[in-house]
Amino acid sequence: MKIALKIIIPIVILVAAVLGFKGLASLKSEPRSQQPPPVVPVVETIRVSSESHAPPVISFGTVSAFFETSLTPQVDGKITYVSPKFRVGETLGTDHLLVKIDPTDFQAALASAEADLTVAERTFAEEEIRAEQAAGDWTASGRELSKASDFVLRKPQLAAEQARIASVKAAIAKARADLDRTEVFAPFPAIVTARSASPGNQASPQASLGTLVSTEKVEIRLPLTAGQLNRVKLPTTALLTSPLKPGVSWQAVLVRLEPTVDSQNQVIHAVAEVANPFAEGKTPLTVGIFANAKIAANAIPASYQIPESALVKDRYFWAVNDSGELEKIDAQRLHSADGNAYVRPSGAEKGELNIVSRPLSNLKIGMKVKVREVEPAVETNSSE
Numbered sequence: 208m209k210i211a212l213k214i215i216i217p218i219v220i221l222v223a224a225v226l227g228f229k230g231l232a233s234l235k236s237e238p239r240s241q242q243p244p245p246v247v248p249v250v251e252t253i254r255v256s257s258e259s260h261a262p263p264v265i266s267f268g269t270v271s272a273f274f275e276t277s278l279t280p281q282v283d284g285k286i287t288y289v290s291p292k293f294r295v296g297e298t299l300g301t302d303h304l305l306v307k308i309d310p311t312d313f314q315a316a317l318a319s320a321e322a323d324l325t326v327a328e329r330t331f332a333e334e335e336i337r338a339e340q341a342a343g344d345w346t347a348s349g350r351e352l353s354k355a356s357d358f359v360l361r362k363p364q365l366a367a368e369q370a371r372i373a374s375v376k377a378a379i380a381k382a383r384a385d386l387d388r389t390e391v392f393a394p395f396p397a398i399v400t401a402r403s404a405s406p407g408n409q410a411s412p413q414a415s416l417g418t419l420v421s422t423e424k425v426e427i428r429l430p431l432t433a434g435q436l437n438r439v440k441l442p443t444t445a446l447l448t449s450p451l452k453p454g455v456s457w458q459a460v461l462v463r464l465e466p467t468v469d470s471q472n473q474v475i476h477a478v479a480e481v482a483n484p485f486a487e488g489k490t491p492l493t494v495g496i497f498a499n500a501k502i503a504a505n506a507i508p509a510s511y512q513i514p515e516s517a518l519v520k521d522r523y524f525w526a527v528n529d530s531g532e533l534e535k536i537d538a539q540r541l542h543s544a545d546g547n548a549y550v551r552p553s554g555a556e557k558g559e560l561n562i563v564s565r566p567l568s569n570l571k572i573g574m575k576v577k578v579r580e581v582e583p584a585v586e587t588n589s590s591e
Contacts (some may be wrong), residue, residue, distance in 0.1 A: 248412075249577040252527055252561045259508045262445075262544040263501035266429040266440055266477075272494050273480070274395055274421035280410045281388040284308035289404050298422060298485060299393045306404050306416055317382035331368035331497075337361055396422045398485055400494070420494055425484045427459065429500050430474040433501040438504040438542070443501040445479050447492070455490045457481050461502065477502075507541050509556075510549045512583070514564050518548045525553040525563040525570055531576045536560070 288307035292299060338361040345355045357363060371476070399417035404416040427447065431439065447460040459479040479500065484492035492498075517524045523537045525546055536557065538550040563570070565583060 214298045216354065241243060241373065245575075247267055247565060247575050247577050250525075250527070250563045250567065250570075250578055251581050252578050253513070253560060253583045254561050255396065255511045255513060255583060256559045257556060259506045260510050260512050260549055261504065261506040262512075262542055262549060263452050264431065264435045264504045265544055266431060266500045266502060268427040268476075268498060268500065269431045270425050270427050270481075270484075270494055270496050270498055271501070272420040273424045273426050273435055274397075274560075275400075275494075276394060276397075277415045278305070278393070278417050278419055279412055279415050280306070280308060280391055282308060282313065282536050283311065283409070283411045284310075284389060286404055286406055286408045286410050289406055293399060293402055293404065293417065294404060295399050296391055297399050299397050299399065299419070300464055300483055301393050302461045304390055304392060306391040306410070308391070308410050308449060309464075310389040313382060313386040313389060317379065317386055320352070320375060320378040324379060326373065327368065327372045327375050331365070331372055334361060334364050334368050336388060338365055358582055370550070379583065382591060393419055395419075398422050413484045422485045425492055425494060427479050427481070427498060428465070428476045428501070429461070429479055430472065430531050431478055432474055433502075434479075434542075435502075436475060439477065439502055440505060441477070443503045445500045445589050447479075447481065447498045447500050449498045451495050451496055457484070457492050457498075459500070501544075507549050508549050510541055511538075511560065512547050512549055515546050515548050516544065517564050517566065518550065519566055524550070524568045526560045527563065527576060527578055530563075531575055531578065532571055533563075533572060533576060535572050 218400065233405040286306055288304075289311050292303060293305045341359055341361050342355070345359065346352055352360075355382065400418045400420050402417035403414075403506050404410070408414075412414065429445070439461070440460050441464065445461055445462050447459050449458045459481045461477045461479045463478050465476045465478065481492055483489075486531070492555060513524060518538070518540065519525070521540055523535055526534045526536055528534055539553070540548055540550055542549040561578065561580070563576075570576075
């Protein structure tokens, strides 16, 4: 009996414990499921309106000389003088003597030609006297002067002496010109870019004395696409800058278009001129320097200026309506400049828009967003 009780009592206690646990578990209420609050993304927006914008056309090119000459003498001879200002970087006028060539041989040639002229004029005077005597002798013989031949009247001899005088005068003119050419001057106001002349050198028309570039103006060829060309009306202004000279700008004027198309890139080059590029007190616009150009252009009517980052896949942008919901607006890019895109939305006029400047990848039509407005970029213009 005692053994049976020892077996039954633990079993009863275990069963009671199990039943008690189940009873307590049945009293526990089911937990309520809680929906997490929706996450509303924050987007930066810019308010823009449909306006007429005049962004510049952007191009680039390399500055070239308007006039550039390799200075060569027109006569041979030994160089006896080179101007101290005939050095690279110096600015010269047309009245400044650059190089002088030994004039001795040319002075002798001029003197010889002048002597020949004296002899020729004396011979011509003597021939005139002989012609008068021949005519007198013919008429004294009782014959009519009209029947005398030109040779008898010495007309060919007179003509020969006249031709000789003309030839000698031409030789004198050449001798004087050669003597003048022993002094070499700049053909136009210029800056020296190279010099090879030195005293004692032998000058000749085949050897350059140096290179000069005009200081009057320089040129720059600017490639334009068909779309850019449609917005540019010549003449117009352009603002040039160069990465080699930061913080400096030069005003240029587009004056003409080249008559041919670059077959490789399918662009037309406009030529801009910069006046007085080496003016004293200003940063010179060096020949050969690379420059960027902002060209004043025609306005784009009924367009929106938006950041490049706002235009998605070059096809659309996002805007936030008055209810704080996203709208997807298809648009056509019309122009780009300085990090901005100038677009025209498809369909009807949109009026003022609050566009998303930096759209997220998970944006969807109708999504609720929080707006943080920022200031729009200021439109730039090349004529500033």
